[in-house]
Amino acid sequence: MRYFYSPLFIWVLLSIFCVKAQQYPYKKSQTTSRLKQHVTFLAADKLEGRLVGSKGEEQASIYIAKQYKKSAVTPATGTHNYLQTFSFKRLTYASNTSLSYSAILSNRKVNLSLPVGYTLYPLDFSGIGSVTAPLINVGYGITTETGDYDDYRNVGAVQGKIVSINADYPNRNMSKEFARYADLEARADSAIRRGAVGIIFYTQDSATQIPNYKQYFTYSSFHGRKNVPIVFSAQSNLSLGLVHEPYQIDVDTVTKVFEGHNVIGWLDNKAATTVVIGAHYDHLGYNELGGSTYISSVKNEALVHNGADDNASGTAALMELAKTLSKSSYKRNNYLFVAFSGEEEGLLGSNYLVNHLPVDKNTINYMINMDMVGRLDTSKHSFAINGTGTSPVWEKVLDSITIDGLKVKYSQSGSGSSDHASFYVNGIPVLHYFTGSHSDYHKPSDDEALINYDGMYSIVKHIYTLVGALDSRSKLSFTPTKEDTATKATFKVTLGIMPDYLYEGKGVKVDGATPGKPAANAGILKGDVIMQLGNISIDDMQTYMKALGKFNKGQTTKVKVLRADKELFLDVTF
Ligand SMILES: [Zn+2]
Structure with a gap:
């Protein structure tokens, strides 16, 4: 017996199939041109890096609201012109924060006061307070473990004095012998142990690594401060005996209140459940809070951190x-x-939202976060989805989706350092789409020109297909994920590398090494694969993190790396 299918029957079959898996309705060229337009606007210098609470953030929020309006997405309950306003606090150095001293200029004694700014600023671990005391210069402020080299040997008593320390280290251009003693905080501790009541770091060479000036900082960054004021001064003549005693250091803080804005659009389908799709649009501004990984050799410059990938890309995909x-x-x-x-x-924004939701929290089906989706690596042909352990449904559904032949690397954890974590802790299944980190991460060079728009089109299609595949399903059930305790531990030491999170081989592949940190000092390069730390073999990120927990600051060990298929053993000092 043979079956004859009528054209109508085939049409019905096809249309059922099409409802289930709707094609993405826009052509690649249409979508990529819109995505490019959005990223170009958001990541332009004019928006000044979109720091929360800044003018640039406000301009970005207005742009996003306009796009919602064009798409016939309505303002969510509790918003004003799509904006949900929240306030937050920052600390900033009070205007009396300064370094004061006298100097002899043209045979005349003048009193000088350097106000807080790019050329005089407290370091992260500075205490709060005012101190007036004589100054003593202690060179680099370094004492080696063996005692062979000791800057304190011939300088006299430090007790009760303000010490000035050259932030460089000996023979930097010739050898890395002293690099392990470069850490400023360790040198401050050493001076404090000897009785210093204040510390001034200075530099005579622009290549010296100094932490950037921070205009603002958060309350949480204030933990672990020393009990003496510690400043960096770009004035190197402090050490040259041109000045008279005593010196005065004042470090004081004030609290400032700012406002930030979530931009929330609502698409009401009269359904019982709601899907949250989100992306953060703020970035680092001019690095006022010091989250930049870029260390500038010029101290008095403010560079726009454009944040094209982080996260104009996710914001564009959201629109x-x-x-x-x-x-x-x-x-x-x-x-x-x-x-x-x-x-x-x-x-800040996602935390505020989950506590001030326009819908009943229990009706939220799932949340999808896009943070850094603009750098799909064409050669690796893969991207990451985090949070797949937050519902038993995720991996089953995701396994059925293939877009443009891309491989997807799953990670189960629902916590993490982006906005999906705020939903995860509220028992909501989450996914975080991520095309991987790169050497421009949190640097002024995270620019629009480096965005892979074809890759973003693939990500958008992937999410659209996923949303479609879940449309006919009932509300997803939530499962908490096993948090790897090693990843939550705080380490005494760090190598200062950026791992390649998409690398799938054995070991940890280095995507970048921060200058001045142990890995870079040891000669570890981008592309190296770390195979062994001390006598601990490294299989993956988990074993790497566990291995790091075994070392202490100042300790030296061998690290085995694979470079172009050759094994190298390097000495690394934490
Ligand atoms: Zn981000």
Whole structure:
């Protein structure tokens, strides 16, 4: 017996299939040109890096609201012109923060006071207070373990004095012998142990590594401060005996209140459940809070951190999905589109939102976060989805989706350092789309020109397909994920590398090594694969983190790396 299918029957079959897996409704060229337009606007210098609470953040929020409006997405309950305003506090150095002393200029004694700014600023671990005392210069302030080299040997008593310390280390251009003693905090501790009541670090060479000036800092960054004021001064003549005693260091802080804005669009499908799709749009501004990984050799410059990948890319994808989903046939959920602010300052916006939701928290089906989706590596042809352990459904559904032949690397944990974590801790299944870290991460060079728009198109299609695949399913159940205790531990030491999170081989592949940190000092390069630390073999990130926990600051050990298939043994000092 043979079956004859009527054209109508085939049409019905096809249309059922099409409802289930709707094609992405826009061509690649249409979508990529919109994505490029969004990223170009958000990552332009004009927006000044979109620091939460800044003018640039405000301009970005207005732009996003306009895009929602164009897509017929309505303002969510409790917002004003799509904006949900939250306030937050920062600490800043009070205007009396200064270094004062007298100097002899043209045979005349003049009193000088350097106010806080790019050329005079407290270091992160400075205490608060005012101190007036004689100055003593202690060279580099370094004493080696063997005692062969000791800057304190011939300088006299330090007790009760302000010490000035050259922030460089001996023979930097010739050898790395003293690099292990370069850490400023360790040198401050050493001076404090000897009775110093204040510390002034200075430099005579612009190549010396000095932490950047921070205009603001968060309350949480204030832990672990020393009990004496510690400043960096760009004035090197402090050490040259041109000045008269005593010196005065004042370090004081004041609290300032700022406002940030989440931008929230609502797509009401009269459904019982709501899907949250989010991306943070804020970034580091001019690095006022010091989250930059870029160490400038010029101390008095403010560079815009454009944040094209982090996270103009996710924000652009968010606006594209708002446009597409508002016209789609996926109607079994409502959608809340959220551009978060204050992510870079500690998930401020998403924390505020989960406590001030426009919908009942129990009706949220799942949350999708896009943070850094603009650097799909064409050669690796893969990207990461984090949070797949937060619902038993995730991996089953994700396994059924293939977009443009891309491989997806899953990671189960629902916590992490982006906005999905705020939803995860509230028992909501989450996913975080991520195309991987890179050497421009948190640097002024995270620019629009480096964005892979074809890759972003693939990510947008992937999410659209996932949302479609879940449309006919009931509300996802939530499962807490096993947090690897090693990843939560705080380490006494760090290598100062950026791992390649998409690397799948044995060991930990280095995507970048921060200058001045142990790995770079040891000669570890981008592309190296760390195979062994001391006598601990490194299989993956987990064993790497556990291994780090075994070392102490100042300790030296051998590290085995694979470079172009050759094994190298390097000495690393933490
Ligand atoms: Zn980010």
